[in-house]
Amino acid sequence: MSTLSPRDLVERLNWRYATKKFDATKKIPADTWAALEQSLLLAPSSFGLQPWAFVVVNDRATREKLVAASWNQSQIRDASHLVVFALRKNLKASDAEKWIDRVAEVRKVSRESLDGYRQMMVGFLGNPPGGFKIDDWSARQVYIALGTFLTSCAALGIDACPMEGLQAPEYDRILGLTKQGLATVCVATAGYRAADDAYAGLAKVRYPSEQILLRM
Amino acid sequence: MSTLSPRDLVERLNWRYATKKFDATKKIPADTWAALEQSLLLAPSSFGLQPWAFVVVNDRATREKLVAASWNQSQIRDASHLVVFALRKNLKASDAEKWIDRVAEVRKVSRESLDGYRQMMVGFLGNPPGGFKIDDWSARQVYIALGTFLTSCAALGIDACPMEGLQAPEYDRILGLTKQGLATVCVATAGYRAADDAYAGLAKVRYPSEQILLRM
Numbered sequence: 001m002s003t004l005s006p007r008d009l010v011e012r013l014n015w016r017y018a019t020k021k022f023d024a025t026k027k028i029p030a031d032t033w034a035a036l037e038q039s040l041l042l043a044p045s046s047f048g049l050q051p052w053a054f055v056v057v058n059d060r061a062t063r064e065k066l067v068a069a070s071w072n073q074s075q076i077r078d079a080s081h082l083v084v085f086a087l088r089k090n091l092k093a094s095d096a097e098k099w100i101d102r103v104a105e106v107r108k109v110s111r112e113s114l115d116g117y118r119q120m121m122v123g124f125l126g127n128p129p130g131g132f133k134i135d136d137w138s139a140r141q142v143y144i145a146l147g148t149f150l151t152s153c154a155a156l157g158i159d160a161c162p163m164e165g166l167q168a169p170e171y172d173r174i175l176g177l178t179k180q181g182l183a184t185v186c187v188a189t190a191g192y193r194a195a196d197d198a199y200a201g202l203a204k205v206r207y208p209s210e211q212i213l214l215r216m
Numbered sequence: 217m218s219t220l221s222p223r224d225l226v227e228r229l230n231w232r233y234a235t236k237k238f239d240a241t242k243k244i245p246a247d248t249w250a251a252l253e254q255s256l257l258l259a260p261s262s263f264g265l266q267p268w269a270f271v272v273v274n275d276r277a278t279r280e281k282l283v284a285a286s287w288n289q290s291q292i293r294d295a296s297h298l299v300v301f302a303l304r305k306n307l308k309a310s311d312a313e314k315w316i317d318r319v320a321e322v323r324k325v326s327r328e329s330l331d332g333y334r335q336m337m338v339g340f341l342g343n344p345p346g347g348f349k350i351d352d353w354s355a356r357q358v359y360i361a362l363g364t365f366l367t368s369c370a371a372l373g374i375d376a377c378p379m380e381g382l383q384a385p386e387y388d389r390i391l392g393l394t395k396q397g398l399a400t401v402c403v404a405t406a407g408y409r410a411a412d413d414a415y416a417g418l419a420k421v422r423y424p425s426e427q428i429l430l431r432m
């Protein structure tokens with residue numbers, strides 16, 4: 001199998017940065033973008049429940065509306081591709097049943113053989129541990145997909161910028177997400193850094209590793 | 217630069233699965249593990265604030281204590297490596313000041329030149345938008361690091377299993393995290409799948425792509 005070498009992985013991750021200015025003339029090739037869409041679809045989630053949807057916005061007029069809902073940040077307009085990461089609201093026991101149906105279908109096994117798995121999910125969604133809210137948990141899962149996508153971009157040599165702090169309710173309205181039970185969480189833009197993005201050449205800053213990585 | 221091809225990326229992500237049973241005799245080589253530690257240190261976070269710590273637990277006696285706090289799941293014992301993902305609690309304006317000090321130091325620029333950036337962070341941490349709690353936001357950031365780590369493992373051909381639903385307060389106690397202002401969020405185990413892990417051969421299940429990936 002073709003893997004990255006440890007050295008190449010670190011080189012790729014050091015190359016990655018939150019791209020502030022994209023080259024608006026450069027488009028990600030179709031086969032590369034198709035692989036990045038697969039990275040979204042194949043992202044891991046707790047129980048496999050995929051409490052999310054990913055909205056790829058190519059329509060120019062829609063992109064312009066989103067610029068206005070993003071404090072006019074240029075990446076929303078200029079990046080080759082834009083993905084809105086949304087969570088599926090109010091997951092409940094019936095979503096576990098729906099998921100069991102899907103697993104049984106794809107793996108060609110009986111629902112009965114999945115009953116332990118089903119009961120665990122139903123218990124979790126019906127009565128979340130530690131008192132936390134299911135939508136908060138779903139939002140966390142969405143960030144796994146964000147990390148998967150950004151790392152996949154880096155592995156392929158594609159620039160990206162994760163973005164929070166958008167006007168999420170405006171996004172929901174513009175994209176018609178609310179009526180589908182979805183809610184915008186964050187965004188990733190992807191493409192190619194502009195030659196004059198002043199941020200591209202800055203040293204990457206992290207806290208000293210001994211403050212972040214503890215060994216026991 | 218050495219990148220993965222789109223085809224290899226998709227192959228790697230399809231190969232990945234949540235490993236239920238590790239081969240306890242196989243250890244990740246030092247250079248490979250060092251790269252995976254770098255994937256944690258280089259993981260993106262909002263504002264670059266890194267509201268987290270990663271605890272690599274190698275001590276066998278400590279691992280045994282964590283097994284008991286993990287509903288006896290075997291991965292905690294058998295995986296080559298175990299990483300506990302923790303959030304840094306109660307981030308506040310002073311954390312923004314500390315971060316600005318670090319950026320100024322590494323990039324050899326004045327604090328004054330970073331004042332817009334500083335003010336944005338101070339405003340955010342002092343008065344979070346949308347009423348959400350900073351610890352919830354920090355937990356989301358931790359899941360970016362989780363996604364980065366799992367994808368990095370897949371790119372290197374290392375098996376991994378993300379784990380939630382642990383007894384987090386027990387983890388905090390065993391690892392002495394509370395007094396450091398840290399709180400356990402989730403865990404990742406990494407190593408090599410056992411030859412007899414029944415889950416390794418099962419078909420990967422996802423919802424039909426048209427239900428998850430929306431195009432506009």
